[in-house]
Amino acid sequence: MPVRILLVGGGAIGGFYGWRLASAPHTLVSALCRSNYRAVKDNGFKITSPIYGDGAYRPEFTFSSTAEATRAQVTFDYLVVATKALPDISDDSALLEGLVGADTSIVLVQNGIGIEEPYRRRFPKTRILSGVTLASTAQPSPGHIKHNGWSKISIGPFVPNSTSDDEEFATQSCSRLIELLKAGGIKDAELQTHAGLQFVRWHKICINAAMNPSSVLSGGTANQDAASDPELYHHLLAVMHEVLATAPKVLGQPLPPGLAQPEQILESIKRNNSGNKPSMLLDWESGRSMELEVILGNPVRLARDRGIEMPRLQSMYALLKMAQRQRSKTTASKL
Numbered sequence: 001m002p003v004r005i006l007l008v009g010g011g012a013i014g015g016f017y018g019w020r021l022a023s024a025p026h027t028l029v030s031a032l033c034r035s036n037y038r039a040v041k042d043n044g045f046k047i048t049s050p051i052y053g054d055g056a057y058r059p060e061f062t063f064s065s066t067a068e069a070t071r072a073q074v075t076f077d078y079l080v081v082a083t084k085a086l087p088d089i090s091d092d093s094a095l096l097e098g099l100v101g102a103d104t105s106i107v108l109v110q111n112g113i114g115i116e117e118p119y120r121r122r123f124p125k126t127r128i129l130s131g132v133t134l135a136s137t138a139q140p141s142p143g144h145i146k147h148n149g150w151s152k153i154s155i156g157p158f159v160p161n162s163t164s165d166d167e168e169f170a171t172q173s174c175s176r177l178i179e180l181l182k183a184g185g186i187k188d189a190e191l192q193t194h195a196g197l198q199f200v201r202w203h204k205i206c207i208n209a210a211m212n213p214s215s216v217l218s219g220g221t222a223n224q225d226a227a228s229d230p231e232l233y234h235h236l237l238a239v240m241h242e243v244l245a246t247a248p249k250v251l252g253q254p255l256p257p258g259l260a261q262p263e264q265i266l267e268s269i270k271r272n273n274s275g276n277k278p279s280m281l282l283d284w285e286s287g288r289s290m291e292l293e294v295i296l297g298n299p300v301r302l303a304r305d306r307g308i309e310m311p312r313l314q315s316m317y318a319l320l321k322m323a324q325r326q327r328s329k330t331t332a333s334k335l
Contacts (some may be wrong), residue, residue, distance in 0.1 A: 003180065006030040006069065006076045007059070012137040013109060014082030015045045015145040017153070019071065020184035021080075022057045024109050027180055030061040030074070032095070037064045039143035049147035052185055055254055062159075070098035078105050078177060081119075084283075085110040085294040093118040100126050105173040107155065109133055111208055111279075112294025113201055113302065116158045127170045128158040129177065132200045148274055152188040153181065156197030165192060195253060202247035202260050208295050210239040211269070213281035213316040220285065227269040237262050239312045246303050246310055287331070292320055 003150040005021055007014040010033035031039050044058030063069040079099060083092050096106065100123055108115055109131040119128055132155075138146035155172030155178060174191055181189040192200060214236060215221050226232045241261035248254050260268075283290045296317035303310050 009083035012139040017237040024180045024183035028060040031059040036142035093122040130158040156192030206240040206243035212278040215281040
């Protein structure tokens, strides 16, 4: 029997990983798309990549809504959620209603801290796998995914306060998915424990919480330019250290060895001359909602619940939340 996977969100990340999974043996990938539905339905995904070459794939099924996917009566082994995490705008766990079977695993490939809780509340008996990816991808036009040359993904079971049996079953599902990713050519796909994956999440937050909001607040500065400016470099470094100093206190364990340090991260960003803009800046420039809650708000609240303040993150969170609110008011007044 083939492994059936549904991408929930067919953007740059979902489209790219769907492509690699579709190339694994005995694997059928479908997609639930939003803004690019018509392009993907008519022509599938077109991919350009310096690593894997140029290619294309047509999902087994392309759906425009949960209702349409439910009517197809397909049993999916994995529901890979690759939407933006905007809990202040919508509860995307609702997109999976009617699609979760007894043996289905939910895989969350999203930015931020605390993204798993809505899914655990809605589907308490379902295996939830948490994924963190570092991948340079973009969607320059609907259905066209541009992969810029590197990708890494870590996946682990989300099993807080669960039994060892729960973690074992979820880990088996993780291992199976990791094998499919590697069969699709993703060499840097790694299995994590529940605790290990949460540290990976916080480590990525140290990058996202520094680069994303700072790019917007500095008037649209790209990553390399931000890391190369002396004053912004000092700010970015301090934000990263604030996050990494807070993570062990929130998680109750010391940071694992081997994680890239802020100085190393920023030096790497300085060398990357691709001109990449952070996703939050792209959202701001396009008038879309930004992932403020999962990248800034949730870490600040989790730390504050433990008596810890994160003054740099809190300042950026407050400023950007108000800026987004004011822009929404201005936009509404013009309608």
